[in-house]
Amino acid sequence: MSIAEVDQRPHFDPRAFRDVMGHYPTGVVVVSAMVNETPVGMVVGTFSSVSLEPPLVAFMPMTTSSTYPKLREADHVCISVFAHDQMQACRSLASKDPEKFDKVGWTLSAWGAPMIDGAVAHIHGRITEEVEAGDHYITLVSVDDLAVDRGVTPLLFFQGGYGGFSTTGLSAHVDESLISAVRLAEAARPQLDELAQRFSCSAAALVQISSLDQTIGATSYGGSTDADERIGVRIPLIPPLGEAAVAWSPDQVTAWLGRIFPQDEAVLTYYREALTRVREQGYAVSRINHDPAGYDELNEALAEWAGAELTPARDRAVRTTIAQSRQYFGCALDEVDTNIDLASVVVPVFAPEAGEPTNSGLVIRLGNLPSGVDAATVREWATALQEAAAEVSRTLAGPAAKDYRRYTAAGLRSA
Ligand SMILES: Cc1cc2nc3c(=O)[nH]c(=O)nc-3n(C[C@H](O)[C@H](O)[C@H](O)COP(=O)(O)O)c2cc1C
CATH class of the missing domain: 2.30.110.10 (Electron Transport, Fmn-binding Protein; Chain A)
Incomplete structure (x- = not known):
């Protein structure tokens, strides 16, 4: 039978043809x-x-x-x-x-x-x-x-x-970037323990491991929090996520904003303003506001991102959910604001001996915080976090200098 003689099937669905063929790489x-x-x-x-x-x-x-x-x-x-x-x-x-x-x-x-x-x-x-x-x-x-x-x-x-192609062979290799991230995050160990105990919350150190994502490198739990933040979980640096991790690095800001799709000018302006606010106040908060269900949806999307290599179709779905969650991030806190429910407070650890404040690749984050607080309480948390971050920055210049050098030499942030 020649190709020209192949019969045209009635009610043939071209979308199904594309969809099924799309499963073949x-x-x-x-x-x-x-x-x-x-x-x-x-x-x-x-x-x-x-x-x-x-x-x-x-x-x-x-x-x-x-x-x-x-x-x-x-x-x-x-x-x-x-x-x-x-x-x-x-x-x-x-x-x-x-x-x-x-x-x-x-x-x-x-x-x-x-x-x-x-x-x-x-x-x-x-x-x-x-x-x-x-x-x-x-x-x-x-x-x-x-x-x-x-x-x-x-x-x-x-x-x-x-x-790209990755083997599914038997020789599982150790992820070098994760090891270097965990070593760096351990520099914040004393501060994480202290913060978690003091505010009965969870405290985590997040380390950037590629131009596109960060990982949780160390965690500490205080009080009765039943938080479940796992070491090695990846968090994408896709707006609105990761403001504090990029805000003090112009290159990272450009790459971060470049991930907004489509590049809508109003959305870009929104994010530029959010980053300015984060830089001015010195910390980033994500606020659950009055829509915890939407925030749960974001967490599900993040769990999916962290859990496995996604197919391009799932990757697009997850990115869409992330992009739609910008109302939770970059928030300004009003002087008179009360009854605030926060998901997290994040501050950068600045690169040691950099002169100008510059992101080091490490941020520390408080989560599972008490709800219904006022703006003064949030500022108290943020101030404590900033003091802790300054101590961690000194550790990176001192006892953890070798780990920090190794981390920067690995070039993970520009990967
Ligand atoms: C990943 C990828 C695979 C493609 N495969 C084909 C293909 O097999 N056959 C084809 O005619 N065009 C294919 N295209 C489209 C052509 O590259 C290109 O867009 C098209 O030839 C441009 O139109 P022109 O030939 O009229 O300039 C593919 C495009 C991409 C991005």
């Missing part, structure tokens, strides 16, 4: 060529090895693609397999921007086709055959030469999002 390549001395190329997920004898690979361009007819006319094409860290290059080349090749590094191959710098592998060949298949072609490329130029893991595409 692909790698990502760019097929490129020089046309009239101009580089052209299209990003495809539909790349596959076809035959060894003779050597053939294939990809499937849309029949409506404006780039494909140009590739078809070229003598040679080069297929570059994107590496896990080339998401930006992939995004640029998947656009219709005529100057997109100016935004990525590339070199001309011996056959005169553009090879993307930093790609895992390059496959050089000629388009030799094409089969029309519904709204796509199946295009065969006869391979002339090929090489792995950078033996790193490839970029993957799954459910509309990019990711």
